[in-house]
Amino acid sequence: MLTQDKEQDKTQIDWKPIIKKFIAVLGEKGVVKRREELLTYECDGLTSYRQTPPVAVLPRTTEQVAEVVKICNQYSVPFIARGSGTGLSGGALPSEDSVLIVTSLMRQILKIDLENQRAIVQPGVINSWVTQAVSGAGFYYAPDPSSQIICSIGGNIAENSGGVHCLKYGVTTNHVLGLKLVLPDGSIVDVGGQIPEMPGYDLTGVFVGSEGTLGIATEITLKILKSAESICVLLADFTSVEAAAASVSDIISAGIIPGGMEMMDNVSINAVEDVVATNCYPRDATAILLVEIDGLEVEVAENKQRVAEICLKNGARNITSAADPETRLKLWKGRKAAFAAAGHISPDYYVQDGVIPRTQLPYVLNEIEAISQKYGYQIANVFHAGDGNLHPLILFDNSIPGELEKVEEAGGEILKLCVKVGGSISGEHGIGADKKCYMPDMFSDTDLETMQWVRQVFNPQGLANPGKIFPTPRTCGEAAKATHQQFSGVERF
Amino acid sequence: MLTQDKEQDKTQIDWKPIIKKFIAVLGEKGVVKRREELLTYECDGLTSYRQTPPVAVLPRTTEQVAEVVKICNQYSVPFIARGSGTGLSGGALPSEDSVLIVTSLMRQILKIDLENQRAIVQPGVINSWVTQAVSGAGFYYAPDPSSQIICSIGGNIAENSGGVHCLKYGVTTNHVLGLKLVLPDGSIVDVGGQIPEMPGYDLTGVFVGSEGTLGIATEITLKILKSAESICVLLADFTSVEAAAASVSDIISAGIIPGGMEMMDNVSINAVEDVVATNCYPRDATAILLVEIDGLEVEVAENKQRVAEICLKNGARNITSAADPETRLKLWKGRKAAFAAAGHISPDYYVQDGVIPRTQLPYVLNEIEAISQKYGYQIANVFHAGDGNLHPLILFDNSIPGELEKVEEAGGEILKLCVKVGGSISGEHGIGADKKCYMPDMFSDTDLETMQWVRQVFNPQGLANPGKIFPTPRTCGEAAKATHQQFSGVERF
DSSP: OOOOOOOOOOGOOOHHHHHHHHHHHHGGEEEEEOHHHHHGGSSSSSSSSOOOOSSOOOOOOOOHHHHHHHHHHHTTTOEEESSSSSSSOTTTTTTTTEEEEEEEOOEEEEEEETTTEEEEOTTSHHHHHHHHHTTTTEEEEOOOTTTTTOOEEEHOOOOOHOOHHHHHHOOGGGEEEEEEEOHHHHHHHEEOOOOOOOOOOHHHHHTTTTTTTEEEEEEEEOOOOOSSSSEEEEEEEHHHHHHHHHHHHHHHHHTOSSEEEEEEEHHHHHHHHHOOOOOOOOEEETEEEEEEEEEEEEHHHHHHHHHHHHHHHTTEEEEEOOOOOHHHHHHHHHHHHHHHHEEEEESEEEOOOOEHHHHHHHHHHHHHHHHHHHHHHHHHOOOETTEEEEEEEEEEEEETTTHHHHHHHHHHHHHHHHHTOOOOOOOOOEEEETOOOOOHHHHHHHHHHHHHHHHHHHOOSSSSSSSSSSSSHHHHHHHHHHHHHHHHHHHOE | OOOOOOOOOGOOOHHHHHHHHHHHHHHHGGEOOOHHGGGGGSSSSSSOOOOOOOOEEOOSSSHHHHHHHHHHHHTTTEEEEEEEEOOOOOOOOTTTTOEEETTTOOOEEEEETTTTTTTEEEEBBBBHHHHHHHHTTTTEEOOOOOOTTTTHHHHHHHHHHOOOOOHHOOOOOGEEEEEEEEEETTTTTEOOOOOSSOOOOHHHHHHHSSSSSSEEEEEEEEEEEESSSSEEEEEEEEEEEHHHHHHHHHHHHHHHHEEEEEEEHHHHHHHHHHHOOOSOTTTOEEEEEEEEEEEEEHHHHHHHHHHHHHHHHTOEEEEEOOOOOHHHHHHHHHHTHHHHHHHHSSEEEEEEEEEOOOOGGGHHHHHHHHHHHHHHHOOEEEETTTEEEEEEEEOOTSSSTTTTHHHHHHHHHHHHHHHEEEEEEEEOOOOOOTTTGHHHHHHHHHHHHHHHHHHHHHHHTSSTTTTTOOOOHHTHHHHHHHHHHHHHHHOOO
């Protein structure tokens, strides 16, 4: 039978001997126990959920992580790994009975092997540092979440993070060769290796995106790529979403795979122009497309021409392009500032993350507009159009009681819409605490149960990040109840 | 505790009632039980191991596969899935107590969705049929094992097959979006989906390459790619392996990712010239490189120039190139015929499959030469140089008693050499029955045990393809004994 997540009687945990043991391993400075210091960790990027953890630890090595996890096992207390805390689905949300294992002192780049194009890093290393470390030699690390100047590689592994350039280069899982892991019982294993294809089961692939529920990655072997010779950004503006969406489809159908292909709707355009004044995005456009093309100079020149022709054929009003870094940055500026701009034009905003087949773009955007009207919230759409990864931003005022719940309901409708058209409830932000109730919309009971059995192999005591990813009856109400009943009553194997 | 593979007392299985049930599900024609017909299935491409199965079944649908598997469960008899039987590691090798589930009647292409670039196929569909089905519209399926005109997609999934074009486009796992699976208890689940990134654990990734030990894929959603506008093949010949290997490294370092980059040594060159007379490969060359470049015409033209310059700088004597399909085919002809040619110049040959970091090529080829001298066998080297995937062909005469054992020992030394330099014991042929004894050279006991636990989740009775991938004491002697002792005595979780 599947064991349930560890649910301690919170009042009964005596933290004193546990903390004493942590201090023996990590020293006084490696253990955070004062409430005011612990407040730093009360939430991640999903700020609508907060919980101060009882204790946080700051290990520096694989062995220290393993020792901490063994102490957790000894006292049967759960633990939650946390990188920079920029996650948007509450994957690193603490619980009142769990130890928070923070990787922010594990920030060494352990090895760079340019010849074989790989780097070995600790999990607390910041995403953009990897590129910085190899850019002098003409290389870079491809996955680039918006938070790349602050988010950690460990967090990227947990959430299988994406970014603007994932259309062409793939998400985090496509760039991880091997992992040293501390499993939830404190044992240390290596999965994958230094070369892409390894025999046996692909446990690296299972671990990437497992949101901390299978253990903690303490050494990560990343692929690094050669920087492109030439990069060009095109901005095309449209008077209809259909025309922009048709351009996206036609570009891909023509065999062009842009480095990135982003769409913004009129609400987003005006938000960013209000806030950062790029003066590049026409305020009356229904949608704009930003298409980045990279490769050899000759290739970029030709593809630039082809993309422009496709956009014009589909009714683009204007095409602007830039090849020099400064102007490229200017064209990207509004897109990069889109979330922040939403925060400026509205007291609060709620970022949704869903995926749809590219061909469903016009239909889904119309339906999102209908949801916007139904609930009475403005919704700004900013998204990775090339891979159909939507990021609707629902603008609202959290100081009005009951609004957050309504907004979450509207967000839920958007997710169900994504599932309905054959898409997914998460593109790159993960499930975490936020979306676990929607997992049954996407997976059958048997599918979820199979995942839970895999989880149990790694995490039989339920100590690693309990209450994340999988629906639980306490938090998910009816939707999850059926699943839970099955788990608690049926022995499948 | 981990359960062991099912080992029946072979004399005790009463096949009559089992076969009767199979016939009830599949009809008389769907059940092969006559010994002379069963001989077809006594081995796969690894012809040095043979075992006639007691019975083979030919289902046509997912439901029929599930019914067959349920019958196997009911009688506790193991089962082994088989596609076209072209595998080179004995992954589909029958055993005397197992049912062989042959997918060769499951040959429907169920759906083609050009707009979203995917196809859904049954497992018995031949690899090259997928490309044929979409090539009219300008698309293709990228993974291209040498056996592509006969091997099945199901077998490709089982072995995570590669091919010449995997350097640029990745192996099978990079081209599978979702799977419908019959698990070893007969239940049907869906993993992955119609879009690349799905939340939850990446069970699709675990299944691809699991060599039939986790269940049987019955519907496979594949990515299809847009065909390149232009393709060019360059042939460069060298008087030293070091010069050819340095060219490979320099091409990759320059940021060029060829569609394929193959190396052949002098023994291979002469073998193919003897047999297929391409008249393109200079017989006195120490090594030749075949580099295929694809993309836009302008891109191909420029990269062709750059590759040629790099090869010349490294001491290439001559460069030939071809852009028209006919001449390209001529340049590839020798490479494609390399295995067959080995069979012509020698009574028998043994294909090894190992991976090394690209930078170790010259060292490893020298060491393989030393192994050749030590054992007294000629070894022809033909390989995917770009990704360091070696295919040494050991030439020998199997009619001389004891030779096969000696050749296997020499092959084993090559594998250990690959592991020593940070590589792998299999690039694309899988572990199967052939290489399981070498798994402990590559993985620690804990690593292997973690894989076994995952296996147990899917395959708790040990009925799905027993005796493959993981070392067993009966067949692997000392190397495996330690692992086995651990499995049988220790409860890890």
